[in-house]
Amino acid sequence: MTDRYAVVGHPVAHSLSPEIHAAFACQTGQDIEYIRLLAPLDAFDATMARFRAEGGQGVNVTAPFKFAAFRCCEPAASAMDAQAVNTIAFRGGKTLGYNTDGGGLVTDLERNRAFSIRDKRVLVMGAGGATAGIMHPVLQGCPKLLVIANRTLEKAAGLVARFGKIKKFAATAMTAAPYDALGGDKFDLVINATSAGLRDEMPPLPAEVFAAGSLAYDMVYGRQTPFMKFAQSAGVRTSDGLGMLVEQAAEAFFIWRGVRPDTRPVIANLWKPA
Ligand code: ATR
Numbered sequence: 001m002t003d004r005y006a007v008v009g010h011p012v013a014h015s016l017s018p019e020i021h022a023a024f025a026c027q028t029g030q031d032i033e034y035i036r037l038l039a040p041l042d043a044f045d046a047t048m049a050r051f052r053a054e055g056g057q058g059v060n061v062t063a064p065f066k067f068a069a070f071r072c073c074e075p076a077a078s079a080m081d082a083q084a085v086n087t088i089a090f091r092g093g094k095t096l097g098y099n100t101d102g103g104g105l106v107t108d109l110e111r112n113r114a115f116s117i118r119d120k121r122v123l124v125m126g127a128g129g130a131t132a133g134i135m136h137p138v139l140q141g142c143p144k145l146l147v148i149a150n151r152t153l154e155k156a157a158g159l160v161a162r163f164g165k166i167k168k169f170a171a172t173a174m175t176a177a178p179y180d181a182l183g184g185d186k187f188d189l190v191i192n193a194t195s196a197g198l199r200d201e202m203p204p205l206p207a208e209v210f211a212a213g214s215l216a217y218d219m220v221y222g223r224q225t226p227f228m229k230f231a232q233s234a235g236v237r238t239s240d241g242l243g244m245l246v247e248q249a250a251e252a253f254f255i256w257r258g259v260r261p262d263t264r265p266v267i268a269n270l271w272k273p274a
Contacts (some may be wrong), residue, residue: 001101003030003198004055006037006046009062014039015274016222016270017060023269026260032208034115044068048088048240056181058089058256061248066129073097075113079137081166084129087252097263098255101130105191105241106161110141112243112267114140115189124148125203125227126194127155127176130219134193135159139169146174147185148226149203153178165273181203185210191229192218221245222272243267 001209007017013036037059039047044065051059061069069085078099085097094161109115122143126132127150139146150156156176183206191208192219194203197220207230208215216231219241230237246267254260 001055003032003057003256004051005032005034005058005060006051006056006060007034007060008037008039008044008051008065009184010039010041010064012036012062015060015062016245017249020246020266021253021271024070024250027261027265028253028257028259030257032121032257039065048072052090052095054076056090056251058087059090060252061086061257063129066133075244078103078136081163082129082133084133086133086248087255089255097132100193100248100251101244102134102252102256104243104246105134105217106137107140107251108243108248109189109215112247113239115217117143117189119144120188121145121211122147122189122191123182123184123185123209124191124193124194125179125194125205127152127159128195129192130195132159132223134191136166138191139163139166139172139174142227143172143189145173147163147182148174148176149189149205150176151179151203162251179206182206182209185209186214188214190214190216190236192216192220192225192227197227197253200226200227202230205230207234210234211264213237215239218242219244230267240265242271246270 066084075097079097081139087097087098146211148156160176216238221240221242
């Protein structure tokens with residue numbers, strides 16, 4: 001019988017996940033069906049329970065349900081660190097929660113962009129769920145410095161305090177900063193993990209933050225955000241979040257199916273010039 005999966009969100013019509021998983025299934029010969037599931041804002045748990053009762057094997061979770069998903073799962077280490085879940089596997093009567101977003105970002109940087117985080121100065125803009133999801137894998141990559149910039153400084157400071165308590169990261173230089181304190185610093189990698197680009201807005205970033213040869217990475221995909229235009233006009237290499245999207249999906253596919261798909265042809269097929 002065909003195994004069933006879904007992406008759950010609100011809204012969810014825009015999600016590329018069904019196309020991505022269909023491509024993975026075709027490539028690896030796996031017999032799966034993958035649908036979009038619109039959950040009412042106040043009924044994530046009920047939507048999950050129904051899908052599971054109807055034979056669902058797992059789901060991807062998108063905005064705004066990643067924290068709700070965390071609360072209803074047994075979290076794996078990746079989800080525990082992020083306190084958010086983007087992948088659920090229904091297995092042996094259990095609801096297992098994972099977070100593959102950060103792993104997807106680092107894999108995209110390293111494999112598809114030939115960019116290693118090791119010993120680099122990294123700036124992450126934003127301190128919401130998207131940033132929480134990438135913190136552990138980024139720190140695992142051993143940056144020389146990690147700065148989290150946010151309008152609401154307490155949120156950035158909270159993340160820095162939480163991840164600074166993890167023993168293996170205690171020696172990594174990590175700070176929280178307001179945007180207007182960034183003027184003097186140069187970064188090799190600047191990641192936009194804010195939701196500003198979705199509204200065609202731009203965090204108040206000084207142009208001097210880009211070091212020579214740096215990479216500007218926007219986790220948003222499928223549109224040319226003000227941040228990407230800003231970085232391009234500063235002469236900086238840019239990347240949108242399409243590769244991250246496909247890589248996090250590949251990690252979810254591996255969790256569910258035990259098979260690792262080749263992501264490159266899938267990224268190439270989905271890529272469109274913005
Ligand atoms: P997500 O789950 O996508 O991270 P979120 O938890 O609502 O969404 O967080 C959104 C992040 O984008 C926050 O860090 C927010 O900054 P504040 O905490 O100061 O609100 C940031 N953000 C949204 N719009 C922004 C803008 N125009 N400029 C700068 N930061 C912005």
